[in-house]
Amino acid sequence: MSQPRWVPTDDALLASLGDATNAPPVSDRLVEAAKASFAWRTVDRDLELMSLVGDSALAGAAGVRGGAAGELRVLDFHSTVMSLELEVNDGFVMGQLIPMQTGHIELSTPDGLFAETDTDHTGCFRLRRPESGPVRMVCRTDSAELATEWTRL
Template structure:
């Protein structure tokens, strides 16, 4: 192994500038590979599938304006995520109840992390019409929900 020739930070920074100056833009194939590798970051998470959506419930098909919040339930073997869409917020609970971390992910890549309290309850902003999914992590499980539009 060779010894670095840098004796101070200025020499190191000069070498880094020179190396970055020779960099070429990534090819389409390299970008595709990077995106594919990025999707593997949640490979160990279970998929929580949508098992109930109040918009699809036959009882909603009545005359008049719907005033009840939309309810969604996602089921995975070790964790259920229950949600209510109320205006511009999602209010939810992890079942079985317990503390955890919830990250709302939008289709454009933005993430909004929020904690779930000891009862598994959480609340996060979600503008109407946004395509979202949740990544929920508890001491016993990590699940990622299906994509839905709020």
């Protein structure tokens, strides 16, 4: 076992502590990113995860790079208490909570909240969609709080 390295005098200890606390300043962007990542530290514990169980882009498209421009894509996410069905087109994401119920839907990108809305009494909603990149949907109802896996639309 190695022995701790002791500083021989109080002055040397204070100088060593001064060196440790005189780090160069950190950019505001890095500080904001650190705060954002800290805020999400318990998201998987706080929200039940809805798994992607169906994607129309994968049905019969083995070896194909993507569908035609403007083609409708359907995604199905399921959990033990609720399902989320999405239809994705060029500009919007339309969806429905199953079983039908009112709730609040948030669409987030890695940069944070992108769009949000409330569902109607049948659980239906419509949101604008980001141009590219992964997204995560968070669904809040009176009975549950669920999040989808990160998925590229």
